Amino acid sequence: MTAHPTSPYFKENAHEALKDEQLQMALSNVRQGFIDKRAAVAAKLPEFEALRDSARDIKNHTLANLDLYLEKWENKVHDAGGHVHWARTAEEARQAIVDICRKAGAKTVTKGKSMISEEINLNAAIEAAGMTPVETDLGEYIIQLRNEAPSHIIAPAVHLNATQVESDFRRVHTHLDPNRDLSEPVQLLTEARQVLREKFLAADVGITGANFLIAETGTSVIVTNEGNGDLTQILPKIHIVIASIEKLVPTLDDVSQILRVLARSATGQEMSVYTTFSTGPRRPGDVDGPEEYHVVVLDNGRSAMLGTSFQDMLRCIRCGACMNHCPVYHAVGGHAYGWVYPGPMGAVLSPSLIGVDKAGHLPNASTFCGRCESVCPVRIPLPKMMRHWREQEFERHLTPATVRSGLGVWAFFAKRPTLYRFASNLGMKALAFFGRDKGKFTSLPFAGGWTDYRDFPAPQGGTFQDQWKARKGAKS
Amino acid sequence: MSAREEIFGAVRRSLGVTGQEQPRREAVNERIAKAPRGIVPERGQLSGEALLALFEEQAKATLATIDRVKDRAAVPDAIADFLRRTNLPARLRMGADPRLGEMPWDKTALEVSHGKSDGGDLVAVNHAFAGVAETGTLILTSGPDNPTTLNFLPDYAIVIVDAKDVRGSYEDVWQRIRDRDGKGHMPRTVNWITGPSRSGDIEQKLLLGAHGPRSVHIVLVGE
Numbered sequence: 001m002t003a004h005p006t007s008p009y010f011k012e013n014a015h016e017a018l019k020d021e022q023l024q025m026a027l028s029n030v031r032q033g034f035i036d037k038r039a040a041v042a043a044k045l046p047e048f049e050a051l052r053d054s055a056r057d058i059k060n061h062t063l064a065n066l067d068l069y070l071e072k073w074e075n076k077v078h079d080a081g082g083h084v085h086w087a088r089t090a091e092e093a094r095q096a097i098v099d100i101c102r103k104a105g106a107k108t109v110t111k112g113k114s115m116i117s118e119e120i121n122l123n124a125a126i127e128a129a130g131m132t133p134v135e136t137d138l139g140e141y142i143i144q145l146r147n148e149a150p151s152h153i154i155a156p157a158v159h160l161n162a163t164q165v166e167s168d169f170r171r172v173h174t175h176l177d178p179n180r181d182l183s184e185p186v187q188l189l190t191e192a193r194q195v196l197r198e199k200f201l202a203a204d205v206g207i208t209g210a211n212f213l214i215a216e217t218g219t220s221v222i223v224t225n226e227g228n229g230d231l232t233q234i235l236p237k238i239h240i241v242i243a244s245i246e247k248l249v250p251t252l253d254d255v256s257q258i259l260r261v262l263a264r265s266a267t268g269q270e271m272s273v274y275t276t277f278s279t280g281p282r283r284p285g286d287v288d289g290p291e292e293y294h295v296v297v298l299d300n301g302r303s304a305m306l307g308t309s310f311q312d313m314l315r316c317i318r319c320g321a322c323m324n325h326c327p328v329y330h331a332v333g334g335h336a337y338g339w340v341y342p343g344p345m346g347a348v349l350s351p352s353l354i355g356v357d358k359a360g361h362l363p364n365a366s367t368f369c370g371r372c373e374s375v376c377p378v379r380i381p382l383p384k385m386m387r388h389w390r391e392q393e394f395e396r397h398l399t400p401a402t403v404r405s406g407l408g409v410w411a412f413f414a415k416r417p418t419l420y421r422f423a424s425n426l427g428m429k430a431l432a433f434f435g436r437d438k439g440k441f442t443s444l445p446f447a448g449g450w451t452d453y454r455d456f457p458a459p460q461g462g463t464f465q466d467q468w469k470a471r472k473g474a475k476s
Numbered sequence: 477m478s479a480r481e482e483i484f485g486a487v488r489r490s491l492g493v494t495g496q497e498q499p500r501r502e503a504v505n506e507r508i509a510k511a512p513r514g515i516v517p518e519r520g521q522l523s524g525e526a527l528l529a530l531f532e533e534q535a536k537a538t539l540a541t542i543d544r545v546k547d548r549a550a551v552p553d554a555i556a557d558f559l560r561r562t563n564l565p566a567r568l569r570m571g572a573d574p575r576l577g578e579m580p581w582d583k584t585a586l587e588v589s590h591g592k593s594d595g596g597d598l599v600a601v602n603h604a605f606a607g608v609a610e611t612g613t614l615i616l617t618s619g620p621d622n623p624t625t626l627n628f629l630p631d632y633a634i635v636i637v638d639a640k641d642v643r644g645s646y647e648d649v650w651q652r653i654r655d656r657d658g659k660g661h662m663p664r665t666v667n668w669i670t671g672p673s674r675s676g677d678i679e680q681k682l683l684l685g686a687h688g689p690r691s692v693h694i695v696l697v698g699e
Contacts, residue, residue, distance in 0.1 A: 047517045049541040054514050061507070067487045067683050068504040076660065138686060139677035157677050165678055185678040193687060200687075201595055217662045227673040227688025228626050234624045236664070245483065250504070251511040256646040260517070267676065270534070271611040274688065275668035283664050285620035288592040306490035364591040372684045377634050 005354050010361035016333040017116035026159050027333050028191035034324035037268025038375065048264065051228025055258045056379045059315035062248050063306065069215040069248045070297075071203045082293040093298045097207065097240055098129045099124060100294055104238050104269040106131050106204035112222060112229035113137035114209025115153055115318060116242045116298055119353070121205070132197045133207075137190055145172050151334030153319040153340065154266050159333050162188065196228070206232035206290070210243035211317065212258070213295070213381035216251040219279045220295060223262065223272045230276055239278070244298045246314040249424025258317060261377035266319035299354045309388050313348050315378040322372035322382060328365050337362055344372035346383040351389050360398050363389035377473075421465060428459045435459075495524055508660075513647050520610040520645035528696065531642050534612030538671025539608075539622050539684065540692040547698060548579050554695055555601065555634055556584045564632060569597040572621040576603055576636070592623035600689075602628035606649045607642040607696075611670055614694065615649050618665035627667055633689035635669070639698040 008014060017023055042048045062069055074084050087093035093116075101109055110133050111117060124142070126133040135144040139157035143150055145168045150156030157165070166182045169191055182188055208229050212221040220241045221227040233239040249255050263269040282289035305311055323329040323343025334342035339359065341349050347362035363386035372382045393399050394407075413420040435441055435458025443451045450456055461467065477485070488495055507578050522530055535542050545554045559566055567587045570576050593600060602622065606615040614635050618624045627633065643649050646668075657663065673688030684690050 026679070033676075033680045045517060047515050050515050053516075058514075064491065065500055065504050067493065068482055068492065068500060070484070070487070071495075072504065072508060080662075086478070086483050088479045090481055112636055136687065137677070138675045142677070155677060155680070158680065160678075162678050185681050186683050188678055189683045189686060190677060193685065197595065216511060217660055219662055225673070226675050228686065228687035229629045230624070230667070231687055234628065245487070250507045253511045253513050253647055256650070257514040260647070269670075270537075271613055271668070271670040273538075273669065273671050273673055275670075277662060277666040277668075281662055281664070283619070284616065284625075286664065287620060288625045289618060289664055290625045297483075299486065301491055303483060303486035305488060307492060308490070316503040387565065470480040 005339040005358055007354065007359040007362060008348060010336060010338055010365060012339055014332045014365070015334035017336045020162065021150060022161060023159050024331050026161050027330060030155075030158055034268065034321075038266075038321060038324070041264045041268045041270055042268075045260075045264070048261070051260050052377050052379055053378055055317070056315060058249060058254045058257060059317075059378055062245065062254075063311060063314055066245065066248060066306065069250060072215040072243065073213055073218055073248060073321050076215065077280070077293075077295060080218050080293075080345060082218065082280045082295060085294060085296045087296055087298045088300070090298070090300055092106050092122045093242065093296050094122060094125040095298070096296045097242065098125055100238065100240055100292075101126065101131055101205050102129060102295045104204055104292075106238075107280070108199060108203045109133045109205045109207060110199055110203040110232045110236065111135050111140070112206070112208035112224065112232040113140050113156070114207070114208055114242055115150075115340060116244055117207065118243075119300065120298065122242070134196070134203070136196050136200065136226075136232055137224070138189065138226060138228075141169060141192055141196065142391070143171075147391060149335065149340070151347075152320060152323060153318050153341065153343075161336065169204075200231040200296040203232070205240060206234075207240045207242060208235040209235050210241050210247050210295075211262070212249050212255050213243055213247045213297075214249055214252060214255055214467075215279075217279055219252075219277045221255060221275065221277050223259070223275050224272045225267070225269075227274050230274055233276075233278065234289055237290060238292045238294070241278075241293075241295040242298065243295060244300065245302055246316075254369060258377075258381060261321055262317055265321040265375065265377040294403050304353050310348065310352055310385060312380050313345070313352065313385060316345055316349070317378060317379055318345075319377055321375040321377065322380075325371040327367060327369060327371075331448050332365075337365075344386070345380075348380075348382055348385045348389070351392075356389055356393055356396070357398055359391045362394075363387075421463075424463050424465070428463050432459045482533045493578075497557065511650075516645045516647055517610060520608075520648075522609060522644050525699075527644060528639055528642060528699075531607050531609035531612060532696065534609060535607075535614075535671075535694055536612070538612050538692075539674075540612065540671050540694055540695040542696060544696045546560040548575070551579050551636060552581045552584045552586060555648065556586055558634070558693055559586075560696075562632070562693075564599055565648060568599055568601050568634075569593055569626060569630065570601040571603075571623050571626060573603045574621070578587055581631075592627040593628075595629045597626075597630045599634060600626040601634045601636065602626055604635050604637040605641065605666075606652060607637040607694075608646055608649060608668075609642055609644050610646070613646075614667075614668045614669045614692075616662040616669065617653070619663060624665050624667065627669065628688045631685070631689060632691045633669075633672075633694070634695065636695045636697060639696055642696075
C-alpha cells in the first residue's frame with residue numbers, strides 16, 4: 001500500500017475523503033478525544049512547558065553530535081551482545097531483515113507497531129520471502145486484515161468504525177462461531193487478543209520499532225499501551241529492532257525528560273502503560289527473552305536533512321499531537337496525505353523523504369493556523385517549514401501555472417504600494433456595491449474554489465490598510 | 477564503501493564536521509559520563525508518607541488496584557484475600573526471586589508454581605525493583621529470578637513493591653540501577669508498567685486487557 005505514494009493526488013484524495021460518510025463519522029472521534037485529554041494532562045503538570053523546552057534542547061544537542069552518539073550507542077550494543085545493521089535505503093533495511101529471518105528459518109514473524117516498517121514497506125518484503133508477517137497492535141492488525149495503510153501514526157485504524165472492524169473479523173476469523181456476538185468493542189478486543197495470542201506463541205522472529213535508542217547503555221525503547229510490543233520481543237528466539245538514525249538520545253536521564261512529554265502529548269496519559277528498555281539478548285541464566293538481538297538502523301534521506309532548514313524536523317518523537325490538532329487532518333483524515341506520515345509532521349517530512357515533486361501538495365494543505373506548533377512537545381516550527389517547502393516548490397517551478405501567474409499579478413501590485421492601495425480600494429468598493437443587498441456572494445468569477453462550498457462575505461468598513469491606519473492613529 | 481561508513485560520512489558532511497573535533501568529543505563524553513538530570517517535577521521530589529500516598533493515588537489513577545501491608549510476612553494472606561475478592565482461583569505463578577521465597581506461602585491455601593510463563597497462567601506474582609510515585613509506575617528488571625514473560629502473559633498481574641523502594645522520579649530509579657549494575661550497564665529488560673494493558677484503537681474508546689494483563693494489583697509492603 002505504502003510503496004506507491006498517492007500524495008501527488010492529494011486534492012482528489014481530499015475530495016473523496018470529504019464525501020466519505022463512514023470516514024467523517026470516525027474522524028469525529030479524533031476531534032473530540034485527543035485534544036481535551038492532552039489539555040487536561042498538561043494542565044496537571046506545572047513543569048510541562050519547561051519539559052518541552054528540555055526535550056527540544058536534548059534532541060538539538062543530539063542531532064548536532066549525531067555521528068558521535070551513533071558511535072557510542074553502537075559500541076554499547078556490541079558490548080551487550082547485540083548486532084547492528086546499517087541501512088542507507090529502504091531496500092537495504094528490508095534486505096537486512098529478510099536475511100535475518102531467512103537464516104532463522106522463520107515462518108511466522110510478529111510485529112510491534114513501527115512507522116519505519118511502514119516507510120520501508122516491510123510486510124511486502126517478508127511475504128515475498130515466503131514468511132507471514134503478523135501485525136499485533138490492535139489497530140495495525142485491523143488494517144493489515146483490510147490491506148490498508150495506517151491513517152494516523154499512533155492510532156492506525158482511527159479512520160474506521162466498530163461495525164467495519166466487526167465485518168472484517170467475521171470475514172477473516174472463519175474458524176470461530178459465526179453466530180458469536182461482536183456488537184461491543186470489548187468483544188472485538190477479546191477476539192483479537194485470543195487470535196493474536198496464538199501468533200505470539202508461534203512466532204520465530206519478533207520485529208519492533210524503537211521510540212528511542214540510548215547511547216549511554218546501547219538500549220532500545222518501545223512505548224505501548226497494549227503490551228503487544230513486549231510479547232513480540234520476548235517470546236521469539238530473535239528480536240529485530242528497526243529504527244532510524246534520529247532516534248538517538250544521550251542518556252537514561254535524557255530519555256526520561258522526553259518520556260514525560262511523549263504520552264501526555266500523544267494520548268493524554270501521564271505515562272503510557274508499557275515503556276520497555278531492551279539491552280542485548282538474553283543473559284546467562286535467563287529463562288526467557290530473545291537469544292539474538294538485532295538493530296537495523298535506517299538513514300533513508302535523514303542525513304541529508306541535517307544542516308538544512310529541515311533539521312528541526314528530525315526532533316520529531318512521533319506523538320501525533322500535530323495531526324490531532326490539525327483542522328486539515330480533521331477534515332480529510334490520514335489516507336488523503338497519500339504516504340506513511342500524515343498531518344503537519346507528514347507535510348514537512350514526506351517531501352524530504354519522497355521528494356517535493358511527489359509530496360508538494362502536502363505543505364500547501366495548511367491554513368497556517370499554528371496549532372501544530374503550539375502543541376508540538378519538541379517545539380518543531382511546522383508552519384515555518386511548510387513555508388520553506390512552498391518556497392522550494394515555487395523556485396523549482398513545480399507550482400501550477402495558475403498559481404504562479406496569480407502570484408505574479410499580486411507581486412506586481414505589492415511592489416507598487418500606491419497602485420496596490422488604489423486597486424484594493426477599488427476592488428473592495430466594487431464588491432461592497434454589488435453585494436450590498438445580500439451582504440454576501442454565492443458565486444464570484446475566478447473564486448469558484450471558495451464559493452462552491454461557502455458564501456463570500458461582502459466587504460464592509462474599508463480596506464485592512466485603512467482600518468490599520470485608523471486604529472494606529474487612535475492609539476497614538 | 478560500506479553502508480555504515482557512508483551513513484557516517486553523510487551525517488558528517490551535512491553537519492560540516494569530521495568527527496575528530498576535540499570539543500565535540502568532550503561534550504559528548506561528558507554528557508554520557510555525568511548524565512545531567514534535567515527537570516524533575518516537584519511532585520517527583522516528595523519523601524516519607526507523602527511519597528507513598530502519591531504513589532498510591534497515581535497508581536489508582538492508572539486503574540491499578542493497591543493494598544498496603546505492614547511487612548513481607550503479611551503478603552501471602554493479602555494476596556489470598558485479593559484472589560477471593562476477585563473470584564479468582566487460588567493458583568499463582570512466580571519467579572525465583574528470593575524476596576518472594578522468604579514469604580510464608582505455605583501458611584495459605586495458595587497453590588504456587590515457579591518459572592516463566594508459557595501463556596497458560598491466569599495469575600502471576602512479580603516483585604518490582606522499584607515504584608515511581610510521579611506516575612504510579614512499577615519498575616521491574618529481568619534476570620534469572622524474574623522472567624519477563626510473567627509480566628505480560630498472565631491475565632492478572634500482582635506486583636509486590638517494598639515501600640523503601642518507592643522513589644519520587646524515574647531518575648532516582650536509574651541511579652539505583654547504575655549503583656547495582658554499574659554505570660552504562662542495564663539489565664536485559666527494564667519494564668516500566670503504568671496500569672493494566674489497554675487499547676483505544678477501536679473508535680478511541682478505552683478498553684482494558686489488550687494483550688497484557690487486564691488487571692494490575694499492587695501490594696505495597698512496609699512504611
